[in-house]
Structures are given as C-alpha cells and as structure tokens.
Amino acid sequence: xxSHLSPARVLSRxxxxxxxxxxxADQPFHSEIFASGSEASGVGxxxxxxxxxxxxxxAQTAESARHVLxxxxxxxxxxxxxxxxxxxxxxxxxxLIHVAAATPEDALFALEEGLKxxxxxxxxxxxxxxxxxxxFTASRRLSLTAESHGVRLWLVRLDATPDLSSAxxxxxxxxxxxxxxxxxxxxxxxxxxxxxxxxxxxxAPGEWMLSDENGSLHTVKQPEAFVPAPTRTxxxxxxxxxxxxxxxxxxxxxx
Amino acid sequence: xxxxxARLSVNRWQRALAPEERxxxxxxxxxLIAETAHGPRIATANDAGLMxxxxxxMLLADARALCPQLAAMAADPAGDLAFLEKxxxxxxxxxxxxxxxxxxxxxxxxxxxCHLFGGEECLLADVVAAxxxxxxxxxxxxxxxxxxAWALAHFGPPAAILAPDDDPLRWLGDLPVAALRLDDxxxxxxxxxxxKRLGDLAGVSGEGDDPAAQAAARDxxxxxxxxxxxxxxxxxxxxDQLLGRVPEPLLPVIAHPMPMVQRRLxxxxxxxxxxxxxxxxxxxxxxxxxxxxxxxxxxxxxxxWRVDGEVLLRRIELAAATREASHITRLFAAxxxxxxxxxxxxxVQLRASWSEPLALSQAxxxxxxxxxxxxxxxxxxxxxxxxxxxxxxRPVARASHIPxxxxxxxxxxxxxxxxxxxxxxxxxxxxxxxxxERIAVLYASPDxxxxxxxxxxxxxxxxxxxxPERLAPEWWRERSTARLRDYYRIEDDAGRRYWIxxxxxAGDGRGxxxxxxxxGLFG
Numbered sequence: 001x002x003s004h005l006s007p008a009r010v011l012s013r014x015x016x017x018x019x020x021x022x023x024x025a026d027q028p029f030h031s032e033i034f035a036s037g038s039e040a041s042g043v044g045x046x047x048x049x050x051x052x053x054x055x056x057x058x059a060q061t062a063e064s065a066r067h068v069l070x071x072x073x074x075x076x077x078x079x080x081x082x083x084x085x086x087x088x089x090x091x092x093x094x095x096l097i098h099v100a101a102a103t104p105e106d107a108l109f110a111l112e113e114g115l116k117x118x119x120x121x122x123x124x125x126x127x128x129x130x131x132x133x134x135x136f137t138a139s140r141r142l143s144l145t146a147e148s149h150g151v152r153l154w155l156v157r158l159d160a161t162p163d164l165s166s167a168x169x170x171x172x173x174x175x176x177x178x179x180x181x182x183x184x185x186x187x188x189x190x191x192x193x194x195x196x197x198x199x200x201x202x203x204a205p206g207e208w209m210l211s212d213e214n215g216s217l218h219t220v221k222q223p224e225a226f227v228p229a230p231t232r233t234x235x236x237x238x239x240x241x242x243x244x245x246x247x248x249x250x251x252x253x254x255x
Numbered sequence: 256x257x258x259x260x261a262r263l264s265v266n267r268w269q270r271a272l273a274p275e276e277r278x279x280x281x282x283x284x285x286x287l288i289a290e291t292a293h294g295p296r297i298a299t300a301n302d303a304g305l306m307x308x309x310x311x312x313m314l315l316a317d318a319r320a321l322c323p324q325l326a327a328m329a330a331d332p333a334g335d336l337a338f339l340e341k342x343x344x345x346x347x348x349x350x351x352x353x354x355x356x357x358x359x360x361x362x363x364x365x366x367x368x369c370h371l372f373g374g375e376e377c378l379l380a381d382v383v384a385a386x387x388x389x390x391x392x393x394x395x396x397x398x399x400x401x402x403x404a405w406a407l408a409h410f411g412p413p414a415a416i417l418a419p420d421d422d423p424l425r426w427l428g429d430l431p432v433a434a435l436r437l438d439d440x441x442x443x444x445x446x447x448x449x450x451k452r453l454g455d456l457a458g459v460s461g462e463g464d465d466p467a468a469q470a471a472a473r474d475x476x477x478x479x480x481x482x483x484x485x486x487x488x489x490x491x492x493x494x495d496q497l498l499g500r501v502p503e504p505l506l507p508v509i510a511h512p513m514p515m516v517q518r519r520l521x522x523x524x525x526x527x528x529x530x531x532x533x534x535x536x537x538x539x540x541x542x543x544x545x546x547x548x549x550x551x552x553x554x555x556x557x558x559x560w561r562v563d564g565e566v567l568l569r570r571i572e573l574a575a576a577t578r579e580a581s582h583i584t585r586l587f588a589a590x591x592x593x594x595x596x597x598x599x600x601x602x603v604q605l606r607a608s609w610s611e612p613l614a615l616s617q618a619x620x621x622x623x624x625x626x627x628x629x630x631x632x633x634x635x636x637x638x639x640x641x642x643x644x645x646x647x648x649r650p651v652a653r654a655s656h657i658p659x660x661x662x663x664x665x666x667x668x669x670x671x672x673x674x675x676x677x678x679x680x681x682x683x684x685x686x687x688x689x690x691x692e693r694i695a696v697l698y699a700s701p702d703x704x705x706x707x708x709x710x711x712x713x714x715x716x717x718x719x720x721x722x723p724e725r726l727a728p729e730w731w732r733e734r735s736t737a738r739l740r741d742y743y744r745i746e747d748d749a750g751r752r753y754w755i756x757x758x759x760x761a762g763d764g765r766g767x768x769x770x771x772x773x774x775g776l777f778g
Contacts, residue, residue, distance in 0.1 A: 038711060039751040040685045044778025047685075067631060067667075080686055081776060085650040085662045087683035093650075097667045099638060100646045113637050118628030149628050175750040177718070187721035188746035191778050212778075 020169075020203040022210070022217040027053040028168035028201070029146040030139075030153050037079035037128060037158035041175045045193045045210065046154040047089060050122045052217040053152055066121035068092055069114040071099040073107040075128035076158050095121075104131035108138055115145045115153060125155040136164040143167065162198070170199040176209055179220070192220060256363045257404035258346065258382060262392045263359040264299045264335055268328060270390045284322055287330035288315050298330040332358070343508040349382065354505040360408070362401050362505060369397075379414045401505060402497035403427060406434035406453075423498055428454030435493040441483075445490060448479075456494055514548065514607040516540035523562050523599020527591070530559075530600065534587050537605040538580040544607075551576025551613030557587055559594065560602040567594055571640055574647075574668045575632035576611040582633055586640045635667055652677075656726055658687060658774065681724070682744060684754045684775030691772035694755065704743050705755070710773050715747040723757075738765045744777070752777035 031049065035042025050068070070083060077100060085093055099114075101107035104127055114123040123146075127134060143166045146153045155167065162170065173196075178189035190213045197205050209220040260266070264287050272280055284304040288295040297318055300309040307322035318325050336357060343353045343361050349372070352364040365378065372378040379395050386393040396407035398417035407415040410430045417426055427434070430453050432445050450456050456476075476491060483489040486496060486503070496503040516537050524530055534557065545552060553576055559567040569590045577583070594600075629637075638647045648664035652674040655661045665671075677683075696705040697714065704720050722743030730737075738759030746752045754775035759766055 038713075038776075040776035040778045041751075044685055047778065077689060081688035082686065083650060084658070084683055084685060084687040084775060085652055086658075086677050086681070087685045087687075087775070087777070094671065097635075097647065097649050098664070099642065100648070101642055102646075106642050106646075109641060110638055113629075113634050116628050117631055117634035119631035120634070151628075175752065177748075177750040178746060178752070180719075184721060186719055188719045188744050188752050188777070191752065192750065194750075 018202070018204050019206060020197055020200065020208075022052050022219065023056050025056060026202065027057065027152060029150070030143040030155070030167045031169040031171065032139075032155045032157055032162075032165055032167040033171045033173050034157045034160055034162055035173045037076070039175050040080060041173050041191075041193050042156040042158060043080070043083075043124065043126065044191050044212070045171065045173045045195055046124050046156050047092070048193075048210065048212040048217045050124065050152065050154055051089060051091070051212075054121060055216065065095075066119055067095045067097050068122055068124065069097050069099060069110075069117075069120050070124045070126075071101060071107050071110045071114065072126045073101045073104050073128060073131075076126040076156075079128055080126065080158060103133075105133045108133055108142070111142060111153065111155070112145050115142065115151045116149055117151070118149070120151055122152045122154070125153065126158060127155065128158040128160070130157075130160050130163055136166060139165040139167060167199075168201050169197060169203070172196040172198055179211070256349065256365045256378070256382070256395060256397050257356070257401065257408040258361040258363065258386070259394045259405075259408040260339075260342075260359045260361070260386075260391055261394055262299070263339070264330055264332075265301050266391045267331070267335060267338060269301075283326055284309065284324065285326040285328060286315065286318060288327045289330050289332070295327065298332075300325075335359070340508060344510050347508075347510075348385075349378065352507050354507050356405065360405065362404070365397070375416050376414070379416070383414070398423075400497060400499045401503055402436065402493065403499075405436060406430055406497060410434045424454065427497070428452060432456060432490065435490055435497065436487060437490055437493060438487050441480075441488050441490060444479075450490075453494070453497075456490055514541060514544045514550070514552075514610060515604065516544055517602060517604035519602045520600070523601045525596045525599045527594075530591060530594070530596075530603075531584070531588060533603050534591070534605075535580065535584045537603060538583040538587075541583065541605050541607060542578050542580045545578050545610065545613075546615065548610075549612060549614060550607075550610040551578045552583070552607040552610050554607070554609035555583060555587075556606045556608055557590075558604040558606070559600050560604075561596070562598040562601050565597065569594075571636075572609075572644060573632070574635035574639070574666065576613040577632065577636075578613055579633075582636065586636055589637075589640050632668060655729065655732075657729060658683070658726075659691075660729075660732075662687075682721075684752075685778035686776045688774055688776070691756070691774040694771045694773050696771050703741075703757075704745070705771060708755075708771065710753075715751070717745045718748050719746040720744070726756075736765050738763065738769070742774075 033042045033046050035045070072082070083096065083098060088096060099110045101110050107125065107127055111123055111125045114120050142153060142155070162172070173193050176192045176194040178192045181187055181189045190211055192209060192211045194207065195210050196207045197203060199205065210217060211220050268287060269277055269280065281301060282303060284301070284307045286297045286300040286304050286309045289298045293314070295315040297309055297311055297313045297315060299311050304325060307325065309318040309322065309325060315327055339355060339357065339359070339361070343355050346353045346361050346363050350363040350365040350368055354362045356362050369375045369378050372381055375397050379397065382395045383393055394408050394413060396404050396411055396415045396417075398404035398407055399419045403417055403423055406427055407417060410433070417423060432450060432453060433442055434453060437445075445456070473491070480489045480491065486492045492501065495501045518533055518537060520533070524533065541552070541555070552573060554570065554572045557569040561567065569587065571586050571590060635647050647667055649667045650662050651665050651671055653661055653663045654674070692710065694705070695709040697709060698705070698707040700706045704717065704722065706717050708715060708717070720743055723741035726740045726742060728737035728739055740756040740758055741760070742754060742756045744752065744754055753773055754777065755771060755773045757769045757771050759769040761769060
C-alpha cells in the first residue's frame with residue numbers, strides 16, 4: 001500500500017539506492033583503489049569490480065570478446081610483480097594485454113590510449129606512489145577520456161596517499177581474513193577484501209567485506225564470524241580422518 | 256635452357272677484388288675453404304690453385320703439403336646463393352620464367368623466344384657474352400627438357416643444342432651417369448653395377464631390340480631402387496625426366512619488389528613542419544601503392560638523406576597490417592623528434608619492407624564507429640612506438656611446470672599457441688614477483704612450514720597454510736644440482752595471502768640448509 005507508507009519508510013526504501021552494493025547498473029567510469037604494495041588486494045578488488053561491471057552490463061554490450069588492458073609502471077612491477085596467467089580469472093586469461101611502462105608518464109599515456117580504444121572492454125592501471133605526473137589535471141583527463149569513450153578505468157594506487165583526484169569512486173582496500181574453505185579449514189579460503197568507499201559521487205561512503213567467490217562479487221555478511229581455525233570447534237567427521245597406522249577403519253568397525 | 260656457372264664462387268671472389276689486383280690474385284694459387292668438423296676443407300680453387308693440385312673436397316692441410324704457398328680464403332655459400340637468386344631474376348631477360356638450380360646453375364624457359372635473339376645459336380652466344388661481361392664463366396645448353404639441358408650444359412660439348420625432333424639418347428648416350436643429377440652414393444652404386452654411361456642405363460629402359468630382356472633388366476633396376484622415391488636418388492625417374500616421359504615441376508623465381516615511394520626535394524628542408532608535410536605526402540603515396548597491390552604494411556622504414564650525405568633511418572613496426580595514411584603519419588611523428596636536420600634534408604624515402612595481404616574493404620557506412628575511438632591494432636601501434644616494442648605483450652602459457660617458466664610474453668595480436676589446460680586444483684597466485692624474494696624464517700612449525708617470517712622488513716604471523724605442493728626441477732633443462740621446491744599457500748593474521756616455497760629439503764645432498772622464498776601474491 002504505497003499510500004499508507006510514512007515518509008520515513010519511503011526514505012528507508014530510497015536509502016539503499018544511495019548505498020553502494022555489488023551488481024548496480026550504473027557503474028562509474030573512473031575509480032581509484034588505494035592498496036598496499038605488499039599485497040595483491042588492490043588488483044584483486046579491481047578485477048572483481050571490473051568483472052562485476054561487465055556482468056551487470058553484459059546485456060547491453062558484448063564485452064566478453066574484447067580485450068582488457070593492464071598497465072603497470074616500473075615501480076609497481078617491482079613491488080607487486082607481474083600478472084600470472086594461471087592465477088587470473090578464467091574469463092580473462094585469453095584477453096589480457098599487458099603494458100609495461102617505464103615511467104608514470106608513460107603509464108598515464110598508455111592508460112589514456114587504452115581508454116580511447118573501442119576494442120578494449122576496460123582498463124586496469126597500477127601506479128606506485130604519488131608521482132608528480134599524476135596530479136589532479138592528469139586524473140581529470142583520464143575521467144573525461146573514459147566518460148567520452150565509454151571505457152571504464154580502475155586505477156590501483158600502490159602505497160599512495162589519497163591526494164586530489166577526480167575519480168568518481170575512490171576505495172581503500174586491504175586484505176581480510178578469508179572464510180575457511182569447506183574441505184580444509186586450515187587452508188586459506190577465497191579472497192576477501194575489506195573495502196572502504198571513502199569518496200563517491202552517487203553513493204554514501206561505507207565499508208564492506210567483499211568476496212569474489214565463483215566469479216561474482218558479493219558482500220560477506222558477518223566478518224566477525226571468521227576466527228582463526230585452531231580456536232574453532234572441530235567440524236563433524238574429523239575423527240574419521242585419523243592416521244591409519246594400526247587397524248583400518250573397516251577393521252575397527254568390524255571389531 | 257640450362258646455364259651452368261662453372262666457377263661461381265671463384266668468379267665472385269675475383270669480382271670482389273679491385274681491378275688492378277685481379278691479375279696478381281689470379282697468378283697466385285688460392286683456395287676457397289669451408290670450415291668443417293675435421294678442419295678447413297677446400298670448397299673450390301682458382302685456376303692456378305687447380306694447377307698445383309688443390310681439388311675441391313681436399314683438406315687444406317693436404318693441399319698445403321702439395322703446394323706450401325697456397326693461399327686460403329673463406330668461401331661464402333650463402334652469398335653465392337643470394338647472388339644466384341639475383342642472377343635468376345636477371346636471366347629473365349632471355350625468357351619469361353627462370354628457376355634456381357643450386358648450388359651453381361640456372362634454368363630458363365625459352366620456349367618460343369629464340370627468334371627474338373636471332374636463333375638458338377645466337378641466344379647461347381648472347382648468354383655467354385652477357386655473362387662474360389659480368390665476369391662469370393658459364394656453359395649454356397638448350398634442350399627440350401630441363402634434365403637434358405642440364406646434362407648437356409655440364410657434360411656436353413660447349414653451346415650444345417638438342418632440337419626437339421632429335422633422338423635424345425643418340426646425343427646424350429655417351430654422357431656419364433652423373434649427368435642425371437644424381438646423389439653421389441647413387442652414382443657409386445651405378446658404377447659398381449657397371450652402368451657408367453647414360454646409354455648403358457638407357458639400354459635397360461625398354462627401347463632396345465629385345466623388349467623382353469630389356470623389360471626384365473629394367474625391372475631389376477626398378478627393384479634395386481624400389482624404395483627411393485626422391486628423383487635425385489632414383490636413376491630411372493631421372494632418366495624418364497630427361498627423356499620427357501614424366502613431368503618435372505620446377506619452382507620459378509618471382510621478383511617481389513618492395514613498395515617504395517620517395518620524394519626528392521627541390522630545396523633542402525630544415526624545419527619540422529615541412530618534414531611532417533613530406534612524410535604525410537609519402538604516407539598517402541604509400542597507401543596508394545599498397546592499395547594497388549591489395550596489401551597492408553607491417554613494417555615501414557623511413558630514410559632521410561641529408562645534404563652532407565648522412566642517412567637517417569627510422570623504422571616502425573605495426574601490430575596489424577594497415578593502410579591508413581593518418582595513422583602512419585602519426586606514428587612517424589613520434590619518432591621524428593630527435594632528427595638532426597643539419598644543413599637540410601634533400602630526399603625522403605618510405606619503404607614497406609614487410610607487408611601482408613589486406614583485402615580492400617568497404618569503409619564503414621556507419622561513420623560513428625570510426626570516429627568513436629581507435630581500433631585495437633592502432634592503439635597497440637601507438638603504445639609500442641612510444642614505450643618500445645617489448646612493452647606491449649600478452650601472457651601465454653608455456654610447456655613447463657616451474658611457475659616463472661610456465662608463462663611467456665608475446666606480441667599481443669599474434670595467434671596464441673595451443674596449450675594444455677590448467678589443473679583446477681593447482682591454485683596459482685594473481686601476481687608473480689619478477690624474482691622470488693628471500694624470506695627469513697624466524698620460527699618454523701614442526702610440520703615444516705614457517706609460523707613466523709620476515710619479508711621486506713615486516714614480521715608476519717602465518718595463520719593458515721595449505722601445502723606442500725612439490726615441484727621437481729626440470730632435469731631436461733636445469734643442472735643436476737637444481738633443488739626441488741615445496742610450495743605453500745599461506746595467509747597471515749591480517750588476511751594477506753602469499754605463495755612461498757622452500758628450495759630443497761634438508762639432506763638432499765644439493766646444498767646446505769634449505770632457504771625460503773616468497774614468489775607470488777594472491778589477490
């Protein structure tokens with residue numbers, strides 16, 4: 001009954017629209033993700049967001065055949081390494097083009113050329129530190145190019161302080177303890193990130209625990225539920241997996 | 256027509272000398288040598304060298320024993336072959352179609368063209384005269400088949416002509432079996448069988464007085480060479496080719512001129528905007544030249560001739576065949592910044608040294624697609640012109656299980672080689688460090704993996720571990736002292752996930768205490 005709803009209730013219905021969630025239809029064209037250079041969370045989150053954008057927009061354009069440009073400057077390659085083919089998301093392995101730029105200026109040139117290209121689905125950039133070339137003017141150029149050509153850019157800033165930028169969404173990402181896998185609770189689980197949206201045009205700032213299980217980005221509900229494996233109570237059937245030094249289990253069952 | 260350049264290597268060596276030195280060089284016994292596994296061996300020798308006893312195939316040391324003052328020069332077989340290719344194109348002045356006959360012969364199809372030179376004898380005289388002017392010793396022969404012409408040129412009388420209505424065996428029967436273009440071991444076999452002349456072999460070819468006996472003899476030879484399929488190893492096939500009973504396909508030499516456009520300038524130019532204008536004009540000329548051939552350029556070379564004789568070269572490679580003048584101009588504009596004009600540039604030349612077929616296509620009727628952004632190939636060209644050719648790559652899988660070797664980088668638009676699928680349970684990190692970095696293990700758990708380690712100056716507590724995944728060294732590539740690796744996926748207390756490995760195990764006899772390395776970062 002919409003006529004019976006109080007204004008507060010209407011407000012509460014519109015509020016989730018302003019709050020970001022994975023799978024939204026209006027994806028920004030220029031995002032920045034700040035992350036530490038000693039972990040790959042920044043690029044992991046960027047790839048997950050890019051895939052989220054591509055799947056949520058897939059009905060409109062055939063993105064799946066186009067290439068993905070991954071630009072790294074020299075310092076970013078030194079600290080964070082280069083992409084590993086076997087570790088990439090499976091949909092990306094055949095269509096990744098890597099650009100190794102020597103300087104941040106070259107990296108910005110490569111980012112802009114990639115944004116101008118109509119055969120590129122999205123551009124991932126990695127620039128380490130706060131280089132002088134990446135000032136507000138440069139980021140404004142990137143934003144305008146991305147918006148006029150309709151190609152999305154996720155720029156990962158490794159070990160950088162959030163300075164002036166015209167990016168439409170700015171994230172601060174770091175790794176979070178992963179949920180225990182089903183079959184081996186002692187092993188690392190699927191990647192989980194603690195992502196803080198600290199500046200956005202359309203959305204309210206907020207914090208999320210994001211995970212990329214099965215190729216779709218989703219929020220993790222109770223981040224405090226994951227305690228390290230040794231303090232958890234043992235799951236069922238663990239007593240069957242004892243070392244078979246003496247009798248076999250079948251022999252024990254017969255006895 | 257077959258042309259045999261009997262002394263090709265020696266003639267080339269002589270022509271490389273200065274004219275006033277040639278007489279002295281001819282008088283001195285000289286051998287052209289090739290390096291072999293058993294020392295230098297004589298490939299060929301000049302007339303004075305042959306006189307003193309140097310023979311092709313002889314060891315240089317043996318020849319020096321005969322004649323101590325024998326001079327040795329390096330032979331140049333690759334140069335000879337390249338020269339022969341050029342000569343084959345030049346030989347098309349006598350006929351529309353020519354083929355190489357390595358190592359030192361040419362075959363020219365002169366069917367129906369002899370009257371243009373005033374008859375067959377005049378044609379052969381012209382060949383000898385024209386080659387003599389180039390300093391080449393030749394023997395030429397005319398015959399209805401390529402095999403017969405070859406035999407006559409090598410073993411027949413000088414300027415031999417075999418008319419189509421002559422009986423070939425009557426003319427060729429006295430030639431040795433080597434005239435059949437056979438391999439050396441086959442000639443040896445034939446000599447041991449007592450077949451020394453073509454006539455002996457033709458005697459068993461089924462055309463003599465007693466057909467039954469000859470057919471039996473031919474069958475015996477057929478059985479003797481029954482598993483020799485190559486014509487050079489089977490004398491009967493060669494004989495049939497010589498007599499024109501079976502066809503002999505030859506590979507013609509076809510000139511493939513490189514698309515080239517140039518501008519000679521009335522006034523030397525010293526300013527950049529004029530040079531840009533000239534380059535744009537050249538690019539448009541080049542596009543027209545390529546369009547006429549239905550090709551697109553992959554590599555373009557721009558030559559700038561300065562007034563003082565200096566030549567500046569700029570070369571660009573393109574990711575895909577292109578025929579777009581504005582794109583070419585734009586790429587060269589990025590490479591012309593460091594051109595030193597000096598007193599001016601007086602000639603500019605643009606060559607497409609590598610071109611690929613590119614069909615003419617209808618320009619997009621919907622012009623929006625062209626105005627909206629660049630194509631991928633153009634984007635890659637612009638990037639690789641500014642960042643260097645190795646900067647734009649794509650990762651491809653390689654056949655190896657060592658992580659840093661399991662991945663290679665290749666040009667982005669090259670076809671991806673087929674590779675084996677990845678095993679789903681082999682979890683690999685999102686990023687690999689360029690070199691695995693050593694970590695200091697502060698406390699190892701009894702199971703063997705580190706509980707606490709230091710990497711890049713920070714101490715990390717390991718909370719979760721999966722492993723080991725053991726990768727044995729690739730003994731077919733590495734030294735026998737390479738150590739195996741035990742890989743662990745770890746997660747520290749902040750949730751950061753890494754890929755670390757221990758190199759070797761204690762007591763494997765390939766080094767001291769195993770060391771730990773961090774190689775990859777999980778996303």
